[in-house]
Amino acid sequence: MATMSAPDMPLFRSLSHRIVTMLTAGAFATVAFDFFGQSLSPGLGFAGLAPVPLANQVIRTVTGAESLPGAHALHYMAGMLAYPFGWVFVAEPLRRMILPQLNWLAAAALYGVVLWIFALYVMASLVAGNPPFLGFAQIAWVALVGHVLFAIVTAVVMRIRGD
Numbered sequence: 001m002a003t004m005s006a007p008d009m010p011l012f013r014s015l016s017h018r019i020v021t022m023l024t025a026g027a028f029a030t031v032a033f034d035f036f037g038q039s040l041s042p043g044l045g046f047a048g049l050a051p052v053p054l055a056n057q058v059i060r061t062v063t064g065a066e067s068l069p070g071a072h073a074l075h076y077m078a079g080m081l082a083y084p085f086g087w088v089f090v091a092e093p094l095r096r097m098i099l100p101q102l103n104w105l106a107a108a109a110l111y112g113v114v115l116w117i118f119a120l121y122v123m124a125s126l127v128a129g130n131p132p133f134l135g136f137a138q139i140a141w142v143a144l145v146g147h148v149l150f151a152i153v154t155a156v157v158m159r160i161r162g163d
Contacts, residue, residue, distance in 0.1 A: 018163050022084045025157035030079030033150040037142060047139040049146055051075045054119075057128040079150070087111055087154050088163065108155035112148030119147060 037049030055078075056071035087108070095107040120143055125132045133140045 017161075018088060021158060021161040021163045022088045023080060024161065025087075025154040026080035026084035028157050029084065029150045029153040030076065032153045033079065033146045036149055037146040041142045041146075047137070047142045049139065049143055054124055054128065057130075058123055061128050083115055083150065084154050086115075087151065088158065092155070092158070104155055104159065105152065108151045109148050111155075112151030113144070115151060116144045116147040119143065 033049075034051070037051070042048035052068070052071045052075050055074040056066050056068060059070050059074065060066045091107065091111045091114070092104070095102055095104070099107075120133045120140055124130045124134055134143075
């Protein structure tokens with residue numbers, strides 16, 4: 001009788017494929033978010049996003065000390081791990097179970113709005129002490145577009161990779 005090692009097991013292959021896809025989606029989505037928010041938007045005369053300074057403000061509020069390397073790590077961990085994880089293991093499965101008739105692109109855009117609420121209300125306001133949604137200044141609306149773009153890129157990469 002042949003025994004199966006972990007990499008030969010279909011569940012492991014499926015899970016490992018999904019994790020690689022999630023990391024790939026997070027990398028592409030983070031690049032799209034940063035390019036839009038730090039290059040394209042200011043280049044068009046709109047506000048530029050500052051995710052690393054905001055992450056540093058969160059770190060300072062929580063720990064009492066600033067850490068620029070920690071802020072970069074927090075930004076990239078959110079973009080490459082946490083936010084894609086939310087799409088792959090929470091938002092998309094919920095869409096399939098509760099609202100399967102909802103188009104995946106619309107669901108991704110809605111997930112982007114949820115990410116925006118989390119980033120600009122929970123993290124920037126409740127944790128870091130800024131006004132809710134940064135007072136709805138221009139940067140808040142640029143952040144909304146950036147987070148929706150992030151979620152759509154994540155969903156597109158997931159679909160291309162077959163997850």
